Amino acid sequence: MNWEMLTALWPYIRRYRGRMSAGLIILLVNTAAFVLIPFEIELAINDLGRGIDVAKLLRYCLLLMVTVIARGVLNYYQRLIMITISRLIEFDLRNDLLAKLETLSQAFFQKFRTGDLMARAVNDLAAVRNMVGPGIMYSAQAVVLFVYVVAILWRQDPVLTLIAFVPAPFVSLAVQWFGKRIHERFERIQAMFSRLSTRVEENLGGLRMVRAYTREPLEEERFDRLNRQYVQHNMRLVLLAGAFDPLLQFLLGVAFVLVLWFGGRAVLEHRITIGGYAAFNLYMAQMAFPMIAMGYVINLVQRGAASFTRLRELLTQTPDIADGPATDASVTAVRGDIEFRGLNFDYDGQPVLRDLNLHIRAGKTVALVGHTGSGKSTLVSLIPRLLDAAPGMVLIDGRPIREIPLRVLRKSIGLVPQETLLFSDTLRANISFGVPNAGDAAIEEAAGIAGIAGDIADFPEAYGTRVGERGLTLSGGQKQRAALARALLRNPHILIMDDALASVDTITEDRILEQLERGRLEGGPHSRTTIIISHRISTVRNADLIAVLDHGRIVEQGTHAELIGQGGAYAELYEKQLLEEELSQVE
Amino acid sequence: MxxxxxxxxxxxxxxxxxxxxxxxxxxxxxxxxxxxxxxxxxxxxxxxxxxxxxxxxxxxxxxxxxxxxxxxxxxxxxxxxxxxxxxxxxxxxxxxxxxxxxxxxxxxxxxxxxxxxxxxxxxxxxxxxxxxxxxxxxxxxxxxxxxxxxxxxxxxxxxxxxxxxxxxxxxxxxxxxxxxxNWQLSLITLGVLPAIFIATHYFRKAVRESYRRIRLLVARINVFLQEHIAGMAVVQAFNREDIAYEQFRKINQEHCDAWIDAVFAYAVYYPVVEFLSIFAVTLILWFGGLRVMHGTLTIGIVFAFIQYTQRFFRPIQDLSxxxxxxxxxxxxxxxxxxxxxxxxxPVAAPVPAGSGVVDQAPGRIEFDHVWFAYQHEDWVLRDVSFTVEPGSSLAIVGHTGAGKTTTTSLLLRFYDVQRGRILLDGTDIRELDLGALRRRFGIVLQDPYLFTGTIAENIRMGDTAMSDARVAEAERDANLEEFLASLPAGDATPLRERGSGLSTGQKQLVNFARALAARPSILILDEATASVDTETEMRIRAALDRMLEGRTSILIAHRLSTIQRADQILVLHKGVLREQGTHQELLHHRGIYWRLYQLQYKDQELPHTSEALPGPARA
CATH class of the missing domain: 1.20.1560.10 (ABC transporter type 1, transmembrane domain)
Structure with missing residues (x-):
């Protein structure tokens, strides 16, 4: 933890600085009430020694009850306020994290994988919360209590106070030392545990293979090996954890031994009273928790600081794709004319698209064909600006793409991505993803064109059926058709289908393409530019223009007939397919 | 369960x-x-x-x-x-x-x-x-x-x-x-116990309820984050940022609230316990003090009681x-x-694979009026009879759910037939030792399955006695060599979980090598080429003749090119054996096979077309 980090964390704490101050003030009073209790007992015991009357005894008893009730109320507010703040900060941080992620482009998400981001959003956030919540509260409480108790005891007997506190730093150190190591070993055990789970999963997943090849003895042997290792790792933890608590009890006990021994002498030497002796004992009991807490807090802060560094790495990312000075706010719609002009695009220093020129006129259908890695997906990602090319290389409606407000641009595009992603929600919510206020009729129409309406009608709750986590598992083809419906519902001026029907059988695909074409020609409210990426010749052959990509360049373009005539890569592909068909016919 | x-x-x-x-x-x-x-x-x-x-x-x-x-x-x-x-x-x-x-x-x-x-x-x-x-x-x-x-x-x-x-x-x-x-003072102290029990009980109940909610909400937060991070391109392309943020904020708020409920429970419980503890101390001070005044009790005992009361509370809270x-x-x-x-x-005898002498002669398989249902009388196979002569190949075709895969599961005794019997070289398979039975088969399924370990270990499948030469031969026969040569450590290359990092085709080639290395007398290929790319399929097709040579084989495939060469083709339809014969015979017959052929003709073009270019792995 350093100054720079504190200033970074400050905006989050700042929001709650009123509450935080209130909490700290309550803590001051609350702790005072806490240390008052042994003091009152001290007085009572002294009076018991000197001789006491019933009224006075009753007064002490009432005083104790009043103190503990006041202390209870204060303690309640202190906890509620200070721990709640940490939850609120966690809430703010998590919201900010998502808000930040939403502004970042695909270039970022290539660099930071989902698993890594999840770990930061879950584990690191928890560590930061522990640092600002219990971390702050416990350390404040420990420090205040320590000051109070030392102040009270010092006045009674400075030497005895010093002696009684000898074990305190050892307790904190032990907690810190053990806490850190136990945490490390525990994490290692967690990793072993997940390996053990994976082993069982792999075995059961391949059940038939295991049985068919009578591999059971080997499987048992392999499981046994891991099982043994797991136990070994656990025993290493046990050694530490088993020593930790007894050691703590011992060190805390030593303080009582010291009080008994040297406190007893002090009473004999009339340096302290018998009540004072009792008070020393009671204060040592009160100090046990703060001693432990100090060590614990050191670890919380260390872990929290490391986690906050990782979180900040995300929170300080600058959005690389956003509206800027070039944006022309007067643009409110897009016609759908797309031009790539001398496009070069690099990704992680690797050239992906090279000197690419392609003009897609509004309302036309263009197909992109090419090997995996030829740059097709990257090319279409540039249109909704999920990735950004250098200025001037991508033009929409004849103007540089950066002049169009991002929202307007994306609003005009229906994207069906290669990797179909539906969200854990109802089908209705998934299809209306881009048009949240769409009516049922529109949703059903889009589903109809996408060829998924029939499937949905068969689902138990039709459009209300949940998919994904805790919901229905859709087949690959169903997912793709739902994703198409989602794109169509936006009534886009530009429809991008990135290998979007690969899991749909050809008969259904033909029907969908036909309906799309009809919708485009007939009563469509506007012209629609369609870009199709596919491996199937049958899918692309009717396009107005087919472009063949190879290593980031367009190597051929033209209509199906033209390309066949040219006898190039496309024609070769087509012939190969014809040959396959013939092969399966003969014999 | x-x-x-x-x-x-x-x-x-x-x-x-x-x-x-x-x-x-x-x-x-x-x-x-x-x-x-x-x-x-x-x-x-x-x-x-x-x-x-x-x-x-x-x-x-x-x-x-x-x-x-x-x-x-x-x-x-x-x-x-x-x-x-x-x-x-x-x-x-x-x-x-x-x-x-x-x-x-x-x-x-x-x-x-x-x-x-x-x-x-x-x-x-x-x-x-x-x-x-x-x-x-x-x-x-x-x-x-x-x-x-x-x-x-x-x-x-x-x-x-x-x-x-x-x-x-x-x-x-x-x-x-x-x-x-002092027993009287003890009774007074113990009198506070029921209150502690009750307080702790209610506290645990409240906290348990909050934690249950918290667990559910944490799961929802994780799913939401996972999906929206993985699908951020979709979120952005559909201008969904604000709505997603609001949705997230709501779940996040619920999570925060659930925690605050838990914090509330703690904030109430701790002061209550402390109150009860000091209440007990006060009682001791009062009743003990009175006795001290009368000289019937010492200060030492009063103080010991005060200390004991405090030590009393922790174990009681723990107990709950x-x-x-x-x-x-x-x-x-x-x-x-x-x-x-x-x-x-039925359990396979615990003989490590390979140590027993396995009969490598091609087997003769006979299904004799076999009936089988996974559940009750829901028949998947109805009165199916056929014979596969040693060294010949049999292809089974039919729609999904026709019972093709069931046939092979029965052969390996993953399930037992309900009626009729299955004979291997004239013996009912239920009378054979399970391990000995299974070791006569080499099996390749549609979805290649690899285990963590090296490629060679995956080919050996636990048969430690298998010689390196035999592994190498299997690799050669499965056309795996070229791929292995591209790996830094050849077949000693360790595979990650389920062979991630390898393409489906590469994984399937390893599975073929595994089946061959077992030197089975009967080879079962169950849609083995259905999910591989064309290139791999070409390799497999080229190796197929070598694989089938001298073996009885059962092929389940939807690609007719593989099936056409089989000595015998069975057409299963809804669990009934409808047609049987060679490719030409069945085409002449103009029955189900002919119709399947016509229907699949278009279908068949799909995988070829889409895989003529090496495509991305399908979902």
């Missing part, structure tokens, strides 16, 4: 505990020693207040006539007396520390050992359960049995149970000592915690034992 939701029942079920104890039994000597250590250790825990009583009443504020257990051993002089008590205290502490450590280490050791045994037994049991069992029990749930449920038990045995004993010992001893000091742990442990053990009680099916 019961529902997955935690259903907490009894904390103590004698039947379950009896069964659990069997796992601890081998280590009972250690358990007994640890229990004795725990008892002694808890005695050391109550020494402090007792010594305080002695030191106050004997030296600091001497009251004439007070006696204690220690009186005979204490010196006259006050300074020496105080020092003696200090040394006694320190020795007790040290002794307590040693016992505490020994005891907790010993019990953890027992826990680890017995759970090791239990996991081992569970895993072995899973290897012997019949295949149909796994149709009804999802893998995830079974994994939980072996891992989380056992871990839960371990926690109970090594931590909760020990702490439970410990707490009970300490409580008992405190009560004994207090009663010896342990009760919940015990409940969960009972639920876990119930589930574990249910799994262990699942009846075993």
């Amino acid at each position: 019961p529902q997955e939701e935690e259903q907490l029942g009894k904390a103590i079920d004698r039947r379950l505990i009896g069964r659990l104890l069997r796992y601890v039994r081998p280590y009972r000597a250690v358990v007994i020693l640890a229990t004795i250590a725990a008892a002694l250790q808890s005695a050391t825990q109550i020494v402090g207040p007792y010594l305080n009583k002695v030191i106050i009443d004997t030296y600091l504020f001497p009251v004439a006539g007070t006696r204690s257990l220690l009186t005979p051993y204490l010196p006259e002089g006050a300074y020496r007396g105080v020092a003696t008590l200090g040394i006694i205290y320190l020795l007790t502490l040290t002794f307590g520390f040693a016992l505490d450590f020994a005891q907790s280490y010993a019990m953890q050791w027992v826990g680890q050992k017995s759970m090791y045994d239990l996991r081992r037994q569970l895993f072995a049991h899973l290897q012997r359960l019949p295949v149909p069992f796994f149709d009804h029990n999802p893998v995830g749930r079974l994994v939980t049995r072996v891992t989380n449920d056992v871990e839960m038990l371990n926690e109970t045995i090594s931590t909760a149970l020990v702490a439970l004993f410990d707490d009970c010992f300490v409580l008992t001893m405190i009560v004994v000592v207090m009663i010896r000091f 915690d342990k009760y919940n742990t015990l409940q969960s442990a009972m639920a876990s053990s119930e589930r574990i034992f249910q799994l262990l009680d699942a009846p075993l099916g």
